[in-house]
Structures are given as structure tokens and as C-alpha cells.
Amino acid sequence: MSKKLQAIRGMHDILPDKTPLWQMLEKQMAEVCQQYGYAEIRMPLVESTDLFCRSIGEVTDIVEKEMYSFDDRNGDSLSLRPEGTASCVRAGLEHGLFYNQIQRLWYQGPMFRHERPQKGRYRQFHQIGIECFGMSGAEIEAEIILMSYRLWQKLGIAGELTLELNTLGTLEERAAYKDILVGYFKQHIDALDEDSVRRLKTNPLRILDSKNPHMQALIEAAPQLLNSLGAESVEHFEQLQSYLNDAGVSFKCNPRLVRGLDYYSHTVFEWTTTSLGAQGTVCAGGRYDGLIDQLGGKQTPAVGLAMGVERLILLLEQHEWSVHSPLAYIVYQGDKARKEAIQLAERLRNQLPGEGIVLHCGAGSLKSQFKKADKVGASLALILGEEEVEENKVSIKFLRNRQEQQLLPEDELVVFLQNNS
Numbered sequence: 458m459s460k461k462l463q464a465i466r467g468m469h470d471i472l473p474d475k476t477p478l479w480q481m482l483e484k485q486m487a488e489v490c491q492q493y494g495y496a497e498i499r500m501p502l503v504e505s506t507d508l509f510c511r512s513i514g515e516v517t518d519i520v521e522k523e524m525y526s527f528d529d530r531n532g533d534s535l536s537l538r539p540e541g542t543a544s545c546v547r548a549g550l551e552h553g554l555f556y557n558q559i560q561r562l563w564y565q566g567p568m569f570r571h572e573r574p575q576k577g578r579y580r581q582f583h584q585i586g587i588e589c590f591g592m593s594g595a596e597i598e599a600e601i602i603l604m605s606y607r608l609w610q611k612l613g614i615a616g617e618l619t620l621e622l623n624t625l626g627t628l629e630e631r632a633a634y635k636d637i638l639v640g641y642f643k644q645h646i647d648a649l650d651e652d653s654v655r656r657l658k659t660n661p662l663r664i665l666d667s668k669n670p671h672m673q674a675l676i677e678a679a680p681q682l683l684n685s686l687g688a689e690s691v692e693h694f695e696q697l698q699s700y701l702n703d704a705g706v707s708f709k710c711n712p713r714l715v716r717g718l719d720y721y722s723h724t725v726f727e728w729t730t731t732s733l734g735a736q737g738t739v740c741a742g743g744r745y746d747g748l749i750d751q752l753g754g755k756q757t758p759a760v761g762l763a764m765g766v767e768r769l770i771l772l773l774e775q776h777e778w779s780v781h782s783p784l785a786y787i788v789y790q791g792d793k794a795r796k797e798a799i800q801l802a803e804r805l806r807n808q809l810p811g812e813g814i815v816l817h818c819g820a821g822s823l824k825s826q827f828k829k830a831d832k833v834g835a836s837l838a839l840i841l842g843e844e845e846v847e848e849n850k851v852s853i854k855f856l857r858n859r860q861e862q863q864l865l866p867e868d869e870l871v872v873f874l875q876n877n878s
């Protein structure tokens with residue numbers, strides 16, 4: 458027997474009963490982006506592996522162990538994109554989008570990371586991202602946070618999400634802090650777990666991010682980055698906080714929020730929820746002024762965020778949603794009626810472009826056709842039998858209530874449907 462065909466572990470079909478929620482989320486996001494003057498960019502799913510090594514950083518979890526990399530037929534190493542920022546910067550550099558320009562961009566699509574699949578964590582997942590280039594002030598950071606907040610409000614989930622903020626200062630301030638942190642952890646090396654000992658050499662800030670309960674006291678007592686910051690960095694961070702306060706967005710400062718990627722500086726933030734178990738971060742972002750220069754461009758300030766769509770969908774599924782079902786399902790008996798039904802369906806679709814008009818296809822008794830009408834959720838069945846066709850009329854059966862069946866002249870049908878939609 459041949460092996461049953463299956464999707465790859467951690468990569469999921471989004472089935473038709475789920476797509477309405479996805480489409481709703483995508484539509485709300487597109488509206489927000491349009492309101493704030495953001496333009497959509499679409500990048501390839503595959504890039505040269507080198508792009509991610511040079512941007513995300515060789516010693517991050519993503520590059521070290523999560524990338525889907527493979528050799529192209531000509532021997533080039535390619536990778537499925539694990540995130541959108543690197544691709545977006547590559548595209549901007551390649552097409553001169555950063556040269557003396559301000560850009561407000563957004564994108565959406567699948568990302569790939571070889572992680573252990575579990576609820577809210579998959580190997581193919583989707584992100585919606587925002588990236589802004591050419592603006593160095595805290596206003597633009599406030600703007601993208603307000604955009605995400607506006608989206609949560611539109612989706613009715615603002616009350617379930619908490620905003621956490623931190624600042625990483627400039628690259629220099631962070632480097633100085635790294636030395637202090639390494640000194641501190643070296644004094645307590647026996648209390649570190651294996652991962653943290655390794656990170657001490659590669660990415661010491663990530664130790665602060667450790668979830669190991671045995672290390673929490675040590676991490677709590679670690680020196681704080683805020684104390685290594687210069688006056689400008691402190692002011693920048695305070696400005697952001699004042700803009701958010703003015704806008705009525707509440708937040709929590711979390712000095713342990715460091716983010717996994719190398720390219721962040723100054724502001725970093727996360728929106729988290731307690732309703733999804735361990736995978737509680739639904740949106741994360743920050744400033745990355747060093748990245749464009751790191752990838753060979755001219756120094757350009759940049760800020761962005763990325764939302765995990767699956768995690769947002771899991772949150773949305775905890776609420777009630779009404780689906781937009783078709784208004785009418787057309788049933789018929791006989792060859793003549795079938796021909797007429799096809800034409801009627803097209804006429805109704807022309808005249809009622811906002812409504813779903815489903816045409817029965819195939820044979821079947823009226824009874825079995827009504828069953829199908831019920832299954833697609835239609836409110837009405839429009840019946841064309843021999844008699845109706847003869848008299849240019851349509852019978853209407855109410856599928857969602859006990860109203861009596863009606864017989865209407867065809868030219869009154871559109872108004873009737875408008876009144877019953």
C-alpha cells in the first residue's frame with residue numbers, strides 16, 4: 458500500500474471554514490495601513506542564505522537552528538525566508554527606495570522556521586509586517602504602535618493584549634553594557650545553564666530572555682541596561698512613552714525585553730496575551746538603525762514590527778463571529794428550467810453584486826437540492842420548475858424561518874431579495 462499523502466509537519470492547510478476569519482483580519486489590516494499612508498510591498502519567499510546570516514546574525518536562534526536552507530541546482534545556498542525585514546531591506550537597497558526618501562511599507566505572507574511545532578508555533582506561519590525607513594524620531598515608533606493598537610481595537614481584542622516596552626540604546630551603549638553583563642554572569646557562572654554559558658560568548662543579552670526558573674533570581678539581580686544609557690537615548694525613550702501616554706495607550710516597561718535578533722537598537726516592544734499559553738507574543742518590533750548600513754547601504758534609520766497571524770487567529774477564534782452566508786440558492790427541475798436557472802443566477806449577480814447567489818449544479822430531487830441549499834447556509838431557495846419557467850415566475854422558499862412559500866413574477870425578484878437580505 459502506498460504511504461498516505463500528508464502536509465509537512467508544522468505546515469498547515471487553512472481550510473475553508475477558517476479563511477473568512479483570515480480574510481477579515483487581512484481586510485482590517487489593509488484598511489489601517491491605508492489610513493496611515495502605508496504602501497504594500499511583496500517580496501520573494503526565497504532569498505540567498507547569506508542575506509539572513511548578515512542581517513539576523515550568525516549566532517541567533519533563527520540562523521543557528523531554524524532556517525530551511527538548501528542548495529539550488531547551481532550550488533548557491535538559498536533559504537526560505539524566516540522573517541520579512543531582511544528581505545524588505547534587500548528589496549529597498551536593490552531598487553533605491555532608501556535614497557533620500559521616506560518609506561512607509563507593509564507586507565504579509567508566509568515565513569518558515571524549523572521549530573518544534575506546538576499550539577501557536579509552526580514551521581510555516583504567517584506574518585503581517587510594517588517597516589518604515591528614513592525617520593529617526595520616537596514619533597514613528599509611536600505611529601506603528603498606534604497602528605497595531607488600532608487594529609486590536611477593530612478586531613475587539615485590545616483588552617486582551619499588553620504592550621511591553623524597552624530600550625536597547627545605541628549599538629555602542631549596548632556593547633558597553635554587554636561587557637558589564639558578561640562580567641556579572643561570569644561571577645555567577647556556576648548558576649548558569651548550558652545554553653546561557655554558550656550565550657555568554659555569543660549573545661549575552663539573550664541570557665536575560667531565559668525562561669529557566671532556576672536562573673530567574675540571578676537575572677532579576679543583573680545590572681540593567683537603562684543605567685548604561687546616555688542622555689540622548691534616555692530622552693528618546695521618554696519621548697516615546699509620553700506620546701503613548703497622550704494617545705491613551707497603556708504599557709509596561711520591561712528591562713528584560715531584549716528580542717532575539719541582532720539588528721535592534723533603541724526601542725523594542727512586544728504585544729503579549731495570557732490567553733494563548735506559552736506562545737503569548739502576538740506582535741513584536743523595534744528600531745533597527747544599524748541594519749541597512751550592515752547590509753551595504755547608507756546609514757538609514759528604520760523601525761518595524763511583525764505580527765504572528767496564526768496567534769491572532771487563535772485569539773479571534775475565542776470570540777463569536779458571524780459569517781456572511783449566501784442569500785439565495787437556486788434549485789430547478791428539468792432541462793428547460795436548468796437553462797433558465799443559469800441565466801437567472803447571472804442576472805441576479807449583476808444586479809445584487811454584494812450578495813451570494815449559489816446555483817445548484819447536477820441532478821437531484823427538489824428535496825435533496827433543498828438540503829444542499831441549507832448546507833451552504835443560504836437564507837432562501839429560489840425554485841424554478843416547469844410551471845415557473847412557463848409563467849416567468851420564481852417560487853421562494855424561506856429556509857431560516859417558517860414563512861410561507863411565495864410565487865413572484867421574475868421582474869419583482871430583485872426588489873424582493875434586496876428587502877430580504
Ligand code: ATP
Nearest residue numbers: 572577578579582717738739740741763764765768
Ligand atoms: P518567539 O519568541 O515566540 O519564538 P520570535 O521572537 O522568534 O517569537 P519574531 O521573529 O519577533 O518572533 O516574529 C514576530 C512574531 O511572529 C512573533 O511575535 C510571533 O507572533 C510570530 N511567530 C514567530 N515565530 C513563529 C512560529 N514559529 N509560529 C507562529 N508564529 C510565530
Ligand code: MG
Nearest residue numbers: 518519572717
Ligand atoms: Mg522564535
